[in-house]
Amino acid sequence: MLTYTLRRILMLIPVLIGMSLITFSIVHAIPGDPAKTIAGDKATPEQLQQIRESLGLDQPFYVQYLNYVKGLLKGDLGTSLITQVPIAEEIGPFLAATAELTIAALLIAVFLGVNLGILSAWKQNSWMDYGAMFIALIGVSIPVFWLGLMEQWLFAQQLDWLPSYGRVDPRLGFEPLTQFYVLDSLLYGDFHWLQDVLMHLILPAVALGTIPMAVIARMTRSSMLEVMRQDYIRTARAKGLSEFWVIYKHTLKNAFIPILTVMGLQLGLLLGGAVLTETIFSWPGVGRYVYDAINQRNYPVIQSGILVLATIFVLINLIVDLLYAWIDPRIKYGKE
Amino acid sequence: MRKRFWIINLAAVFLFSSVLVGCVEKKTATGGKTLVYGRGADSKLLDPIQVTDGESFKPIDQIFDKLVEYDKESTEVVPGLAESWETSADGLTWTFKLRKNVQFHDGTPFNAEAVVYNFERWMDPNHPEHKGGEFPYYGYMFGGFKGDDGHVIESVTALDEYTVQFKLKKPLGPFLSNLAMSPFGIASPAAVKKDPVKFAQNPVGTGPFKFESWKKNDSVVLVKNENFWKKGQPKLDRIIFKSIPDNAARYSALKSGGIDMMDGLNPNDAHLIRQDSQFRLYEQPGMNVGYLAFHTGKKPLDNVKVRQAINHAVNKEAIIKNFYAGQAIPAVNPIPPMMWGYNDQVQDYPFDLNKAKQLLEEAGYPDGFEIEFYAMTEPRPYMPNGKKIAEFIQADLAKIGIRAKIVTYDWQTYLDLTGKGEHEMALMGWNGDNGDPDNFLYVLLDKDNTRMPDAGNIAFYKSDQVHELLIRAQGLTSQEERSKLYLEAQKLIKNDAPWVPIAHATDTYAARKDITGFVPHPTTQLIMENLDVKE
Numbered sequence: 001m002l003t004y005t006l007r008r009i010l011m012l013i014p015v016l017i018g019m020s021l022i023t024f025s026i027v028h029a030i031p032g033d034p035a036k037t038i039a040g041d042k043a044t045p046e047q048l049q050q051i052r053e054s055l056g057l058d059q060p061f062y063v064q065y066l067n068y069v070k071g072l073l074k075g076d077l078g079t080s081l082i083t084q085v086p087i088a089e090e091i092g093p094f095l096a097a098t099a100e101l102t103i104a105a106l107l108i109a110v111f112l113g114v115n116l117g118i119l120s121a122w123k124q125n126s127w128m129d130y131g132a133m134f135i136a137l138i139g140v141s142i143p144v145f146w147l148g149l150m151e152q153w154l155f156a157q158q159l160d161w162l163p164s165y166g167r168v169d170p171r172l173g174f175e176p177l178t179q180f181y182v183l184d185s186l187l188y189g190d191f192h193w194l195q196d197v198l199m200h201l202i203l204p205a206v207a208l209g210t211i212p213m214a215v216i217a218r219m220t221r222s223s224m225l226e227v228m229r230q231d232y233i234r235t236a237r238a239k240g241l242s243e244f245w246v247i248y249k250h251t252l253k254n255a256f257i258p259i260l261t262v263m264g265l266q267l268g269l270l271l272g273g274a275v276l277t278e279t280i281f282s283w284p285g286v287g288r289y290v291y292d293a294i295n296q297r298n299y300p301v302i303q304s305g306i307l308v309l310a311t312i313f314v315l316i317n318l319i320v321d322l323l324y325a326w327i328d329p330r331i332k333y334g335k336e
Numbered sequence: 337m338r339k340r341f342w343i344i345n346l347a348a349v350f351l352f353s354s355v356l357v358g359c360v361e362k363k364t365a366t367g368g369k370t371l372v373y374g375r376g377a378d379s380k381l382l383d384p385i386q387v388t389d390g391e392s393f394k395p396i397d398q399i400f401d402k403l404v405e406y407d408k409e410s411t412e413v414v415p416g417l418a419e420s421w422e423t424s425a426d427g428l429t430w431t432f433k434l435r436k437n438v439q440f441h442d443g444t445p446f447n448a449e450a451v452v453y454n455f456e457r458w459m460d461p462n463h464p465e466h467k468g469g470e471f472p473y474y475g476y477m478f479g480g481f482k483g484d485d486g487h488v489i490e491s492v493t494a495l496d497e498y499t500v501q502f503k504l505k506k507p508l509g510p511f512l513s514n515l516a517m518s519p520f521g522i523a524s525p526a527a528v529k530k531d532p533v534k535f536a537q538n539p540v541g542t543g544p545f546k547f548e549s550w551k552k553n554d555s556v557v558l559v560k561n562e563n564f565w566k567k568g569q570p571k572l573d574r575i576i577f578k579s580i581p582d583n584a585a586r587y588s589a590l591k592s593g594g595i596d597m598m599d600g601l602n603p604n605d606a607h608l609i610r611q612d613s614q615f616r617l618y619e620q621p622g623m624n625v626g627y628l629a630f631h632t633g634k635k636p637l638d639n640v641k642v643r644q645a646i647n648h649a650v651n652k653e654a655i656i657k658n659f660y661a662g663q664a665i666p667a668v669n670p671i672p673p674m675m676w677g678y679n680d681q682v683q684d685y686p687f688d689l690n691k692a693k694q695l696l697e698e699a700g701y702p703d704g705f706e707i708e709f710y711a712m713t714e715p716r717p718y719m720p721n722g723k724k725i726a727e728f729i730q731a732d733l734a735k736i737g738i739r740a741k742i743v744t745y746d747w748q749t750y751l752d753l754t755g756k757g758e759h760e761m762a763l764m765g766w767n768g769d770n771g772d773p774d775n776f777l778y779v780l781l782d783k784d785n786t787r788m789p790d791a792g793n794i795a796f797y798k799s800d801q802v803h804e805l806l807i808r809a810q811g812l813t814s815q816e817e818r819s820k821l822y823l824e825a826q827k828l829i830k831n832d833a834p835w836v837p838i839a840h841a842t843d844t845y846a847a848r849k850d851i852t853g854f855v856p857h858p859t860t861q862l863i864m865e866n867l868d869v870k871e
């Protein structure tokens with residue numbers, strides 16, 4: 001197990017090198033120029049040239065890349081061209097915002113998705129099954145931005161139940177501490193803040209969680225159906241176990257491996273795919289941070305932002321792989 | 337066994353989180369008169385001299401004061417941190433008398449030394465605190481930096497504690513208007529010296545509001561400066577600048593009470609606000625222009641008759657009605673009509689497809705031609721929907737036989753390609769800074785600005801006559817004399833038709849009805865010291 005984990009972590013290195021090289025090349029291949037963002041529409045050619053020189057953008061491609069990697073090896077993610085703040089310092093609050101939204105979305109997705117899947121497997125071919133799968137079909141088909149806008153229209157504009165933008169009402173004077181606002185409001189012991197923060201989370205988390213919810217529901221259904229046909233389930237029923245225990249303990253546990261895989265993959269997608277949700281709901285997350293950087297041609301932020309996201313994605317997949325062995329002791333790593 | 341394990345676990349988590357609850361004390365105070373201002377993007381930095389984007393200037397204009405200010409509703413210059421000033425007959429020496437008893441937010445005094453320090457820091461690339469960015473506007477408005485050939489300011493000296501003298505190398509027509517621009521807000525020398533890079537995250541000026549906090553991509557919070565030098569101002573206790581990128585989402589935030597005031601309304605939403613009794617729409621003819629530029633160096637656009645023909649084929653009224661929701665006026669000249677030096681004698685090319693066809697025939701293109709037509713996809717203040725406008729023009733061009741192919745890129749690529757002259761026709765626009773015609777005509781239509789790859793004059797219009805007029809006007813300080821030269825230049829430009837000037841868009845703001853004291857400014861500078869709101 002330990003050697004397996006170590007080997008997987010070592011394998012991260014080539015993945016990340018490849019990743020950084022690809023991002024670096026693409027970023028530098030697209031036309032456009034950070035000097036123009038910095039100097040504005042009004043800059044003279046001399047000024048632009050001066051800025052390019054001071055940023056080292058006039059150097060050959062490979063020199064720029066080597067400088068970047070040299071910095072990375074020293075643990076330096078670079079400095080934002082626009083704000084002049086080290087990226088490692090700047091990215092923290094954005095990552096926390098995205099993580100909070102992603103976790104909320106995943107919780108919704110897992111809770112609803114797994115139960116919907118169980119329901120439709122348990123009552124296979126009934127109207128409940130069809131209903132649940134219809135919801136799942138709609139869930140995977142709805143574009144996130146459309147759902148987000150509809151939520152805003154209905155729950156914020158028409159009904160005025162929930163706020164549709166930001167993480168907290170700016171009038172409350174919320175002071176972030178860990179940047180995880182739910183945790184922060186608990187730390188302050190202010191339930192008014194907590195309520196406000198949770199209300200702000202609901203709409204974006206539902207919008208973001210819909211697709212994974214649907215995917216998880218479908219995966220749960222098929223995986224559950226497979227396990228439910230096994231002999232030991234019949235035995236469990238024959239023993240007189242209640243249906244609840246048969247489903248949630250005996251079946252779900254054995255059906256969980258593929259569901260877990262999907263959850264891991266979806267979590268990665270959520271992290272990177274939050275750009276649309278973050279824009280619609282004005283969520284100050286890392287997706288929008290990188291997206292803005294692309295528009296401004298803020299090269300270091302694009303590179304390091306994507307690198308950080310890629311690392312998290314790979315790490316999540318590693319954790320999911322390790323979880324398999326924990327859930328299903330028959331799976332052993334490290335031995336051929 | 338298993339079950340007990342879970343119960344213990346859950347209990348532990350619960351205990352742990354209840355220990356967490358309330359273990360940190362809050363510092364912020366709320367209450368008082370708070371105004372939440374919704375806008376489309378966050379500020380980049382809050383050091384005035386480092387930035388060029390309007391979103392950065394919105395909070396900056398509240399934190400900093402300039403030596404001189406624009407008058408409430410015009411670009412006329414009035415006293416700011418300087419109470420009075422005089423200029424020598426040759427226009428080379430400017431002496432400013434400064435206001436006394438003004439303090440920076442950090443308690444240090446504002447005086448002549450502080451002014452000298454700011455200018456030294458801006459102009460001298462070797463200054464120890466010339467750091468944190470590129471100081472773009474300084475170089476742009478004053479002809480470069482210390483040591484550059486074009487640099488206009490010879491020296492800035494403190495004659496006594498409250499008198500500052502500027503010596504210029506050559507007269508600069510827009511000198512005083514330049515000083516009133518947002519980038520030239522006077523910063524606290526003590527705060528800059530402490531850390532010039534961090535200063536941009538924690539700005540200190542003399543303005544009506546003090547910086548309190550900044551959550552990136554989310555909100556900037558400012559609080560009242562109790563010691564502001566204008567007595568009785570500001571009236572608000574707190575301003576929160578909240579970024580909501582989507583125009584429609586920002587509008588719905590306004591309607592639901594989440595924000596009190598906003599800018600950047602979709603034209604149709606502006607229309608709805610006008611009919612809503614709970615809100616008020618503020619409109620200000622914008623100091624901008626949206627235009628279609630011809631690459632005058634490329635065939636067949638090198639032919640003036642072709643350019644005039646296309647001018648006759650663009651229906652500005654319909655474009656403004658359909659794509660600006662009426663929030664604009666048709667553009668005749670490159671500069672907007674409210675600007676001094678505007679030539680109202682110039683006649684526009686009327687929308688007339690027959691005339692256009694006839695001109696094309698005269699030019700030798702009776703069957704028209706094919707052409708690439710660049711359109712921006714991102715909404716710009718001067719052009720809310722470039723692609724749709726391009727399609728509309730395309731349809732009319734087709735009627736006179738011109739087959740235009742619309743090409744789009746993202747904004748940065750777009751600027752890059754048009755600056756290199758890759759286009760044949762392109763939609764473009766400009767937001768003015770200082771209310772001076774030079775800021776439009778020289779930048780956008782002088783042959784000096786056709787150098788690639790960063791041409792500002794993307795029509796690559798190279799008229800020696802116009803160049804001569806514009807350069808002469810730069811060297812004069814009398815507005816009347818300069819005005820005459822600009823009138824002449826506009827006539828020549830109209831005749832040569834390097835552009836189709838399309839529209840001057842109206843800037844719109846919406847606010848709750850009970851908010852008083854707001855006057856939009858033609859430069860889009862945001863002045864909030866008079867704003868008041870019911871508690």
